[in-house]
Amino acid sequence: MAVTALALSTTATAAAAAPSPAWPRGVDVSSWQHQNGASIDWNAVKAAGNSFAVVKATEGTTYVNPHYAADRAGAQAAGLVIGSYHYARPALPISTAVDQARHFLATIGNVNAPGMLAPVLDLETTGGLNPTDLTAWTQAFLHEVESQTGRTPILYTFRSFWTDKIANTPSFAKYPLWFAIYNSNADPGWLPGGWQKWLIWQYDSSGAVSGIPGKADVNAFCCSAADLASSADGTRDEIAARYAAEPLLHISLGAPARAEGPAGGGGRWQPYANGLMFWSVETGARALFGPIAQKYLAYGGSNGSLRRPLEDISWTTAPDGLQAVFEGGWIYWHPALGAFVVHGEILNKYLALGGSASWLGMPTSDEYDVPGGRESAFQNGKLRWTAATNQVTEIHNTPVAAPAP
Structure with a gap:
């Protein structure tokens, strides 16, 4: 894993770092550790003080490490926490990311078990x-993994790659970071991409590890044996955990209607008798119920134009009203009016005016076509978007004249 990183990273040195002895140690291996048919003695690796091992599983859409199955089984039998990584081969179209993710998942099998780290994407080439x-390619890969497994994938990279090749994007700061930097310090130093902490630090690419022929990548885990055990708990289900922890959700959502499954756009969802829960790495676990949940599903759920929910349902400023925020718009509901979707430039204008606290009041329609644009109706007026100008116009309701005496 470290070969490309060592070649490209301007900060890499041959000197081994000295991370805290309290941080669990581990190795990552690939076919490079099996030169001339050599095998790894995983019991010796364990006896040398290592607590975890991450094994290369796949690369691109066809390659499978011929030693993957044996190394994973050997490390697991020796009592090590195990993980698996995919070496990314980015390419256009973006859908190749999904193809690679599916190849990876088909190779590694079930990861929802104790003693298993989340799947890892090794990103160190742009293709x-x-x-x-x-960025879009990486998101597509990670979304597919989290949708299919319900786990938060780990992202491996190094500083110069992130700053130079992917424009130091902060889009992945919610994913655990496996950071490669080989220095003489007691920590990795500053992190790119908006990350505030690291999960694994690959601090040496030429370590001598008992049981592994030749050189090996050596790593530290942040920051205790308890943290490692928690990260390796593949049985945790974020949706089920929240539902179990909040009894009020049992009232608003009702009982589970069927099993949890993958959701579009990256994530998982669980239907209930009166609503649903949605989880993704970027949104967390979100609960929707009642007419708002029904409206969301009618719009296609996370596969539709609203995409993923960003918040739980909350009260509006209008008495008795509720609202929910999504990546692609908002849903508002009032018992006297019903549930309606507001999105796009009309939503931007509505929120700028004050939303449900504005002179417009609550929505009374979904967006609909009008000559030259689109329009949404509200209690006290309308907002009309004109395609030619991309502007939104406020329209006050015309008062009804009193009948002549």
């Missing part, structure tokens, strides 16, 4: 993609 496309 010629520019930062925007590379």
Whole structure:
């Protein structure tokens, strides 16, 4: 894993770092540790003080490490926490990311078990993609993994790659970071991409590890044996955990209607008798119930234009009203009016005016076509978007004249 990082990183040195002895140690291996048919003595690796091992599983859409299954089984039998990584080969179209993720998941099998770290994406080459496309490619890969497994994938990279090749994007700061930097310090130093902490530090690419022929990548885990055990708990289900921890959700959502499954756009969802819960790395676990949940599903759920929910349902400033925020718009509900979607430039204008606290009041319609644009109706007026100008116009309701005496 470290070969490319060592070649490209301007900060890499041959000197081994000295991380805290309290941090659990581990190794990552690939076919490079099996030169001339050599095998790894995983019991010796364990006896040398290592607590975890991450094994290369796949690369691109076809390659499978021929030693993957044996190394994973050997490390697990020796009592090590195990993990698996995929070496990314970014390419256009972006859908190749999903193809690679599926190849990876088909190879590693079930990861929802004790003693298993989340799947890892090893990102250290661009495949010629520019930062925007590379960001989209990486998101597509990670979303597919989290949708299929319910786990938060780990992202491996190094500083110069992140700052130079993917424009130091902060888009992945919610994903655990496996950071490669080989220095003589007691910590990795500053982190790129908006990350505030690291999960694993690959601090040496040429370590001597008992049981592994030749050189090996050595790592530290942040920051205790308890943290390692928690990260390796593949049985944790974020949706089920929240539902179990909050009894009020049992009232608002009702009982589970069927099993949890993958959701569009990256994430998982669980239907209940009166609503749903949605989880993704970027949004966390969100609860929707009643007419707002019904409206969301009618719009296609996370596969539709609203995409993923960003917040739980909350009260509006209008008495008895409720609202929910999504990536692609908002849903408002009032018992006297019903549930309606507001989105796009009309939503931006509505929120700028004060939303449900504005002179417009609550929505009374979904957006609909009008000549030259789109329009949404509210209690006290309308907002009309004109395609030719991309402007939104406020329209006050015309008062009804009193009948002549």
